[in-house]
Amino acid sequence: MNSFQLHQPKDLGSAASFANSGGDTRFLAGGQSILASMKLGLASPDAMIDLSLVPDLKSISVSNGVVKIGAMVKHADVAANAEVQKAIPALAELAGGIGDRQVRNMGTLGGSLANSDPAACYPAAALGLGATIHTDKRSISADSFFLGLYETALEAGEIITAVSFPVPEKAAYVKFKNSASRFALVGVFVSKGSQGVRVAVTGAGSCAFRATDIETALAGSWTAAACNAVKMTSDNLNGDLHASAEYRAHLIPVIAGRAVAAAK
Amino acid sequence: MSVNVTMKVNGQSVSATIEASMTLVEFIREHLRLTGTHVGCNTSQCGACTVHINGRAVKSCSLLVAQAQGAEVLTIEGLAAANGDMHPMQAAFKEHHGLQCGFCTPGMVMSACELKGKLVDPTDEQIRASIDGNICRCTGYQNIVTSVKAGLAAMA
Numbered sequence: 001m002n003s004f005q006l007h008q009p010k011d012l013g014s015a016a017s018f019a020n021s022g023g024d025t026r027f028l029a030g031g032q033s034i035l036a037s038m039k040l041g042l043a044s045p046d047a048m049i050d051l052s053l054v055p056d057l058k059s060i061s062v063s064n065g066v067v068k069i070g071a072m073v074k075h076a077d078v079a080a081n082a083e084v085q086k087a088i089p090a091l092a093e094l095a096g097g098i099g100d101r102q103v104r105n106m107g108t109l110g111g112s113l114a115n116s117d118p119a120a121c122y123p124a125a126a127l128g129l130g131a132t133i134h135t136d137k138r139s140i141s142a143d144s145f146f147l148g149l150y151e152t153a154l155e156a157g158e159i160i161t162a163v164s165f166p167v168p169e170k171a172a173y174v175k176f177k178n179s180a181s182r183f184a185l186v187g188v189f190v191s192k193g194s195q196g197v198r199v200a201v202t203g204a205g206s207c208a209f210r211a212t213d214i215e216t217a218l219a220g221s222w223t224a225a226a227c228n229a230v231k232m233t234s235d236n237l238n239g240d241l242h243a244s245a246e247y248r249a250h251l252i253p254v255i256a257g258r259a260v261a262a263a264k
Numbered sequence: 265m266s267v268n269v270t271m272k273v274n275g276q277s278v279s280a281t282i283e284a285s286m287t288l289v290e291f292i293r294e295h296l297r298l299t300g301t302h303v304g305c306n307t308s309q310c311g312a313c314t315v316h317i318n319g320r321a322v323k324s325c326s327l328l329v330a331q332a333q334g335a336e337v338l339t340i341e342g343l344a345a346a347n348g349d350m351h352p353m354q355a356a357f358k359e360h361h362g363l364q365c366g367f368c369t370p371g372m373v374m375s376a377c378e379l380k381g382k383l384v385d386p387t388d389e390q391i392r393a394s395i396d397g398n399i400c401r402c403t404g405y406q407n408i409v410t411s412v413k414a415g416l417a418a419m420a
């Protein structure tokens with residue numbers, strides 16, 4: 001790893017001013033993605049801004065049909081939170097299935113969304129529940145947040161502070177794991193409720209996306225059979241040594257169907 | 265850039281001035297000379313470097329030292345009693361042949377210890393799922409699962 005300046009601000013305002021002070025700066029949440037990129041030389045920031053001492057980024061609240069989770073809340077803490085388990089069991093289960101126990105003890109919600117890894121789980125939940133991503137500057141709907149491979153609507157130096165997830169009537173996330181990396185080969189989050197029927201797919205494209213054909217089919221009939229009747233095109237899907245684009249296209253409705261069957 | 269860090273490692277206070285880019289495992293092995301914590305991959309895959317920070321299992325190759333600022337760190341060296349008696353999880357790995365070459369073992373044991381109170385009377389399946397952040401290239405896992413089960417029972 002190249003050397004860098006390390007800032008450990010104690011409030012959001014100072015974190016933002018370090019981030020906007022010029023040079024290549026990166027935030028440090030749990031380090032579970034960024035440190036690996038730095039070891040590989042894919043990122044070599046001049047300065048890192050550790051967000052762990054910034055207050056107010058670590059709370060979880062459930063009220064008025066919304067689960068609000070701070071950006072620095074760790075996957076393990078979402079998975080173990082009784083209020084989240086009760087309000088959106090699919091979200092707690094998704095968090096409890098990310099990577100492995102050690103990764104879940106460090107990795108954060110904000111880091112996962114900001115990273116927009118093509119195979120990450122949380123982006124599917126954000127899109128699949130119609131979440132709102134709050135930053136130090138504004139609120140962004142999940143539908144306009146994920147722009148591409150490791151690319152989001154965040155501006156340079158913008159800090160995610162929390163995410164609001166509307167509580168659905170029913171939801172589930174099913175991940176078809178890449179057994180080596182434990183990321184999603186294909187993962188599908190389905191929900192229905194005040195946000196309508198939503199189906200979000202991860203692992204298959206350059207970033208998480210909504211499968212609108214499956215949403216239409218499920219709006220007509222909330223059944224696994226309705227998913228299975230949809231044929232996805234493999235255009236623009238990822239193909240690699242783990243799975244061809246055609247195989248991923250085949251998996252999407254199948255996994256969506258399993259999620260519908262599991263939804264609660 | 266260098267930073268000052270202070271933490272407790274296996275109950276003892278340590279302070280040092282280190283490069284900001286130093287990982288926790290480098291600090292533990294090369295600075296504190298506690299070489300029981302191993303580095304298998306250095307890429308967060310294998311779990312050989314697992315230690316506890318404030319009671320939670322983490323992969324110390326994927327953390328900066330500064331992320332353990334002020335924390336209580338526990339490594340494999342801190343498990344046994346002062347008189348040398350093995351910790352119940354270590355004793356279970358010995359008793360049930362939960363190791364062959366032993367390279368993965370410190371990480372396996374540290375990872376397994378975090379399961380105390382989380383898995384009550386677990387099935388083999390639950391144990392396998394819980395240690396999926398730790399890779400063993402020798403044993404085929406059978407005896408590791410048996411050891412973890414016995415170790416957790418002894419710790420209960």
Ligand SMILES: Cc1cc2nc3c(=O)[nH]c(=O)nc-3n(C[C@H](O)[C@H](O)[C@H](O)COP(=O)(O)OP(=O)(O)OC[C@H]3O[C@@H](n4cnc5c(N)ncnc54)[C@H](O)[C@@H]3O)c2cc1C
Binds near residue numbers: 031121160181
């Ligand atoms: C072995 C392994 C397996 C994994 N498996 C999975 C999996 O199955 N599913 C899955 O979803 N993920 C998986 N992950 C990734 C994991 O979920 C990480 O927690 C996540 O990618 C982000 O890491 P982090 O929170 O530590 O963020 P960091 O690595 O600290 O930061 C990541 C990026 O986000 C930026 N950032 C962080 N916080 C903020 C913020 N609040 N505002 C703005 N920008 C911010 C940083 O600048 C950096 O660019 C895995 C990781 C490992 C190592």
Ligand code: FES
Binds near residue numbers: 307312323325
């Ligand atoms: S050395 Fe840290 S996970 Fe392999």
Ligand code: FES
Binds near residue numbers: 368
């Ligand atoms: S005993 Fe050799 S790697 Fe596990």
